[in-house]
Amino acid sequence: MTKTTGVGRPRASGAAASKREARLAVLDAAGELFTGAGYAATTTRAIAERAGLRQASLYYHFPSKEDILAALLEDTVRPSLDVAGGLSAKLAPVGARLWALAYADIHLLGSARHNLGALYLLPEISSPRLARFRAERAELKRVYGSLVAAAGVPGELLGIRTDLVFGLVESIAIVRRDQPDLDVEAHAVEGADSVLRLAGLGEPDAGLRDSARALLED
Amino acid sequence: MTKTTGVGRPRASGAAASKREARLAVLDAAGELFTGAGYAATTTRAIAERAGLRQASLYYHFPSKEDILAALLEDTVRPSLDVAGGLSAKLAPVGARLWALAYADIHLLGSARHNLGALYLLPEISSPRLARFRAERAELKRVYGSLVAAAGVPGELLGIRTDLVFGLVESIAIVRRDQPDLDVEAHAVEGADSVLRLAGLGEPDAGLRDSARALLED
Known part of the structure; x- marks a missing residue:
C-alpha cells in the first residue's frame, strides 16, 4: 500500500x-x-x-508487536471468510462454490502487497494474542472441509483431504517466496482447478470456471 | 534423535x-x-x-549459525534426491515413480524429529551460505517437473502444475505445525495419491501403490 x-x-x-x-x-x-x-x-x-x-x-x-502481527494475519483470512459467507447464501453446485473460494483465497494470499502467508510458520503463531487469527483460520478450514465433504469425499478420508486442499491453497506463500513476480491469476485458476481434482470432482471446464467467477461478482 | x-x-x-x-x-x-x-x-x-x-x-x-541452518535444511532435501536417483535407475511407469517420490518425500518431512520444513519460509533462506540447499531443493523440484511432464501435463501448464505438486508435498510442514501428532503414513499415502491427481493420472489404486512401494524397497 x-x-x-x-x-x-x-x-x-x-x-x-x-x-x-x-x-x-x-x-x-x-x-x-x-x-x-x-x-x-x-x-x-x-x-x-x-x-x-x-x-x-x-x-x-x-x-505490542504481536498485536501488529495479529492484525496483519487476520487480514489474510477475513476477506476469504467474507467470500465464504457470501457463497453460502447462494444456490450453486459444490464444484463452483469450492472453485470460487479457492480462487479468491489464492488471489488474496498471492497478491497482497507483502507475502504474509510466509508468517504462518512463525513460532509466535501459538501466542495467546494470535488466538483470534487461529480461530478464524480454523473456521476457514472448516468451510473448505464442508465443501470437500459435499463433493463426496468419504468421512474417513475427509480430515486428511481437507488438510491437503488447505495446504495447496496456502502453499502459494512458498511459491511466491521462490518467484516474487509470479502470475497470480494463472496460479489462482490452476490452483482452484487442482483443489477440485483433490476433492474428486474431476477436470473443471470453462463453464464451471465462468459460473464460479459469476458467484464472486454479485 | x-x-x-x-x-x-x-x-x-x-x-x-x-x-x-x-x-x-x-x-x-x-x-x-x-x-x-x-x-x-x-x-x-x-x-x-x-x-x-x-x-x-x-x-x-x-x-556460524547459518551453517547449522544450511546443514539442517540440506538434510530435508538430500534423502529425497537420493530416492529420486534410485528411481531413475529403474524401469517403472511414471505414475509409480511419482507416487514413490512424493510418498518418500512427505514421509521425510513429516517424520523428521523436528518440523524443519517450517524453516523454508525464513528470510535467511536467501543468504549465500544457503546456496547449496537452494540448489538441491531446485534440483528436487526439477525431478518432480520431469515426472509431471512425463505424465502428460502440457508444456504451457507444466511450470504452475509443478509448483502445485511441490507445494502440496511441502505443505506437510504447515499440517505438522497445526497437528503435531499427525498420522504421517496416512498423510504420505493420501498426499502421494493427490500428487497423481494433480499430474492428471487419475485415481491411484492399490496395485499402483504396491508397485511404487516396491520401487522404494530394493
Whole structure:
C-alpha cells in the first residue's frame, strides 16, 4: 500500500482519516519488515520509523508487536471468510462454490502487497494474542472441509483431504517466496482447478470456471 | 534423535565417533530451538548449551549459525534426491515413480524429529551460505517437473502444475505445525495419491501403490 494523501477521498473527519492512515502505514511497514528482515529481527521502533510515525503513535494503535502481527494475519483470512459467507447464501453446485473460494483465497494470499502467508510458520503463531487469527483460520478450514465433504469425499478420508486442499491453497506463500513476480491469476485458476481434482470432482471446464467467477461478482 | 552413548556400535575410532556425535547433537539441539523458539531468537550459545558442548566445539563443526541452518535444511532435501536417483535407475511407469517420490518425500518431512520444513519460509533462506540447499531443493523440484511432464501435463501448464505438486508435498510442514501428532503414513499415502491427481493420472489404486512401494524397497 502506498501512503495516501487522502486527496479526492470523501471523509467524515480529518482526524479519523489520519488515524486510519496511520494504522495502515504501521501495518504496511510491519508487513514489509516482518517478511523481509524477519519478525524477531524487527523492532517496533523500526516499524514506527519506516511508517513515518513516532513510537507513541504506533503504541496508540497497537500495544505490542504481536498485536501488529495479529492484525496483519487476520487480514489474510477475513476477506476469504467474507467470500465464504457470501457463497453460502447462494444456490450453486459444490464444484463452483469450492472453485470460487479457492480462487479468491489464492488471489488474496498471492497478491497482497507483502507475502504474509510466509508468517504462518512463525513460532509466535501459538501466542495467546494470535488466538483470534487461529480461530478464524480454523473456521476457514472448516468451510473448505464442508465443501470437500459435499463433493463426496468419504468421512474417513475427509480430515486428511481437507488438510491437503488447505495446504495447496496456502502453499502459494512458498511459491511466491521462490518467484516474487509470479502470475497470480494463472496460479489462482490452476490452483482452484487442482483443489477440485483433490476433492474428486474431476477436470473443471470453462463453464464451471465462468459460473464460479459469476458467484464472486454479485 | 536421542543422544547416543555409542554402546554396542562398531566404530573405527572413538575420536571420530565422538566428533560425529557432537555434530549430530548440535544439529538436533538447533532443530529443536529453531523450530520452537525461532531462528533469529536462538543464539549459538543456547545451541551449544542444549547440545551439552562448549561453544568452541560447536564452532569447530559450524563456523556460524547459518551453517547449522544450511546443514539442517540440506538434510530435508538430500534423502529425497537420493530416492529420486534410485528411481531413475529403474524401469517403472511414471505414475509409480511419482507416487514413490512424493510418498518418500512427505514421509521425510513429516517424520523428521523436528518440523524443519517450517524453516523454508525464513528470510535467511536467501543468504549465500544457503546456496547449496537452494540448489538441491531446485534440483528436487526439477525431478518432480520431469515426472509431471512425463505424465502428460502440457508444456504451457507444466511450470504452475509443478509448483502445485511441490507445494502440496511441502505443505506437510504447515499440517505438522497445526497437528503435531499427525498420522504421517496416512498423510504420505493420501498426499502421494493427490500428487497423481494433480499430474492428471487419475485415481491411484492399490496395485499402483504396491508397485511404487516396491520401487522404494530394493
